[in-house]
Amino acid sequence: MNNKIILDNExxxxxxxxxxxxxxxxxxxxxxxxxxxxxxNGFEIAKLINxxxxxxxxxxxNVVPISIDKKKPNKKIFNNADLQLLSNKTVILVDDxxxxxxxxxxxxxxxxxxxxxxxxxxxxxxxxxxxxxxxVDIKGTSISTTIDQRxxxxxxxxxxxxxxxx
Numbered sequence: 001m002n003n004k005i006i007l008d009n010e011x012x013x014x015x016x017x018x019x020x021x022x023x024x025x026x027x028x029x030x031x032x033x034x035x036x037x038x039x040x041n042g043f044e045i046a047k048l049i050n051x052x053x054x055x056x057x058x059x060x061x062n063v064v065p066i067s068i069d070k071k072k073p074n075k076k077i078f079n080n081a082d083l084q085l086l087s088n089k090t091v092i093l094v095d096d097x098x099x100x101x102x103x104x105x106x107x108x109x110x111x112x113x114x115x116x117x118x119x120x121x122x123x124x125x126x127x128x129x130x131x132x133x134x135x136v137d138i139k140g141t142s143i144s145t146t147i148d149q150r151x152x153x154x155x156x157x158x159x160x161x162x163x164x165x166x
Contacts (some may be wrong), residue, residue: 002053006143007162015140019122020052023092032060033090038107039067041096044155045124068103083114090118092127096153098123101132125151125162
């Protein structure tokens with residue numbers, strides 16, 4: 001199976017900057033927001049978006065990971081942040097690739113156990129193969145693929161790239 005780079009580090013960095021601006025625009029009246037990143041890549045992407053957001057806004061932010069077992073998503077979700085911390089806050093759930101929507105919908109289900117002010121979903125890449133009714137509020141890019149193809153975001157030493165298997 002061959003892997004082809006579909007997004008290089010430079011393109012992804014530009015996408016993350018644009019996402020940061022979109023987050024600022026839709027949260028002008030907020031004083032604090034929480035990024036909740038799906039482990040592992042969603043959390044890394046959330047930290048990178050947060051870093052860009054800090055350059056353009058005085059909005060107070062927090063970045064916390066959430067771990068979802070993709071094979072058994074109904075299994076207990078571990079979260080380093082107490083759900084009470086999210087109470088009456090704006091929460092931005094971040095993941096790297098939206099494929100079927102299963103991971104994101106289970107993350108939303110978990111987060112809704114807290115009384116949030118607002119919940120925003122963000123993905124770097126939307127593959128357009130949703131089988132769960134989840135809406136992405138902010139997406140970096142949409143890439144139409146066949147169901148057999150796979151997209152992986154690789155993060156190595158601050159360098160990012162998105163690969164598609166062909």
